[in-house]
Amino acid sequence: MSIVKVFLGAVICISLPLATVHAQEESVVPSYKCMGLDNVWNGQGPMPPPVTEYAGPYPGAASVGIALSTLIVDNPPTVVDGRMRVIRPNGGAAWIDSSHVTTWHVVSNPEAVCSVVRLPNGSLRTTSH
Amino acid sequence: MGSNPIVGKSWRKRFIVHAAMLLTFLAPSLALAQVSATLDGAPVQVTPYVSEPGVPTISIPHGTLNTIPNGSGTGTGTDGSTSASSSDVLETMLAQSWGTSAIADAQALGLNPSALAATCVIESGCGADVGDGTGAQGVFQMYPAAFQEGLQTALAADPSLASEIVAGSEGMDDPTTEAIAASGYLMEANENLSSAGISDPSVIDARGYYNFGPAYGAQLALADPSEPIANVLNGMSQSALAQNGISPGETVGQWQASVTSKIGSAANQSILS
Numbered sequence: 001m002s003i004v005k006v007f008l009g010a011v012i013c014i015s016l017p018l019a020t021v022h023a024q025e026e027s028v029v030p031s032y033k034c035m036g037l038d039n040v041w042n043g044q045g046p047m048p049p050p051v052t053e054y055a056g057p058y059p060g061a062a063s064v065g066i067a068l069s070t071l072i073v074d075n076p077p078t079v080v081d082g083r084m085r086v087i088r089p090n091g092g093a094a095w096i097d098s099s100h101v102t103t104w105h106v107v108s109n110p111e112a113v114c115s116v117v118r119l120p121n122g123s124l125r126t127t128s129h
Numbered sequence: 130m131g132s133n134p135i136v137g138k139s140w141r142k143r144f145i146v147h148a149a150m151l152l153t154f155l156a157p158s159l160a161l162a163q164v165s166a167t168l169d170g171a172p173v174q175v176t177p178y179v180s181e182p183g184v185p186t187i188s189i190p191h192g193t194l195n196t197i198p199n200g201s202g203t204g205t206g207t208d209g210s211t212s213a214s215s216s217d218v219l220e221t222m223l224a225q226s227w228g229t230s231a232i233a234d235a236q237a238l239g240l241n242p243s244a245l246a247a248t249c250v251i252e253s254g255c256g257a258d259v260g261d262g263t264g265a266q267g268v269f270q271m272y273p274a275a276f277q278e279g280l281q282t283a284l285a286a287d288p289s290l291a292s293e294i295v296a297g298s299e300g301m302d303d304p305t306t307e308a309i310a311a312s313g314y315l316m317e318a319n320e321n322l323s324s325a326g327i328s329d330p331s332v333i334d335a336r337g338y339y340n341f342g343p344a345y346g347a348q349l350a351l352a353d354p355s356e357p358i359a360n361v362l363n364g365m366s367q368s369a370l371a372q373n374g375i376s377p378g379e380t381v382g383q384w385q386a387s388v389t390s391k392i393g394s395a396a397n398q399s400i401l402s
Binding site: 041045046047049064066070114125128 | 356367
């Protein structure tokens with residue numbers, strides 16, 4: 001009987017990971033929320049200049065990238081010296097001037113709702129419906 | 130202490146049942162390991178060791194296997210049919226008088242020439258200056274600010290390209306100069322998409338950046354294919370979406386499939402060579 005148990009155990013060990021990989025789903029992260037840039041391209045004419053992401057809230061902090069149109073921020077937002085902390089998809093933080101930030105909304109669909117989700121691989125992204 | 134034949138049979142049956150279960154679980158992974166291939170010619174013939182007397186020996190040269198490569202890229206969900214290949218977009222650009230120099234310049238900048246060719250194919254068919262009346266110009270349909278920005282990036286990466294450009298605003302009407310500027314802009318796209326956490330950005334990722342700008346570009350590349358693209362392009366009105374070729378209810382995945390149908394397999398290639 002012990003051989004049968006070992007055999008069954010081996011089968012379960014092999015099959016369980018295969019089954020659970022597909023069962024993992026993205027989950028909403030309530031400690032973060034979506035916000036938007038106040039001046040994104042409206043689809044006509046020249047594009048507005050990109051909004052810079054900084055390494056920190058302090059003056060002179062290095063530029064580390066360009067803000068996305070939909071921002072992931074703390075819920076409630078963290079603002080230091082006029083800069084808001086934004087969370088990058090990999091979970092790292094950057095800072096942008098809070099004057100560029102507004103509530104998240106969709107011009108063509110005012111009923112749209114946005115939430116921040118964590119993917120099975122640990123990264124973050126926004127999703128809306 | 131002798132062996133019991135009844136128990137022995139039961140053990141064998143159990144072993145067979147469990148072995149079958151194990152194979153059932155393993156079968157999907159075995160299937161994934163299969164690689165699609167085509168056979169160029171006849172299959173390998175069975176050659177008898179001893180031929181029958183009086184029967185002539187016939188030998189049929191067998192074909193070789195051509196494996197079909199698996200797709201690469203970010204897996205952003207495009208599965209639309211393709212009507213073009215990456216070589217098609219390159220050939221379209223090569224057919225232009227400035228095509229050869231544009232490809233050489235792209236390669237000098239470390240850019241995948243198919244990324245540049247895909248851009249001009251979508252923007253103007255690499256031919257006519259289609260001018261949209263809003264200030265976008267030339268075969269790459271660049272706005273003046275993006276043109277200057279791209280040109281600066283390209284020249285900073287390879288100052289020797291300065292000898293090929295037409296200086297001033299006239300450069301926007303010179304395809305060779307605009308191709309260099311577009312190459313620089315695509316290099317910026319690669320850098321910004323990478324900075325947003327997209328590893329090895331693809332041509333279709335760059336397409337979102339080129340078409341809709343830096344803020345939307347990375348957002349599109351990170352979006353779920355099932356998300357309505359209007360929600361990603363959240364600052365655009367319904368009419369502006371229509372002007373940019375977006376249909377009501379269109380998803381990110383459908384937009385990606387639409388782009389892929391125009392540029393074929395180039396869509397999933399890397400921006401950089």
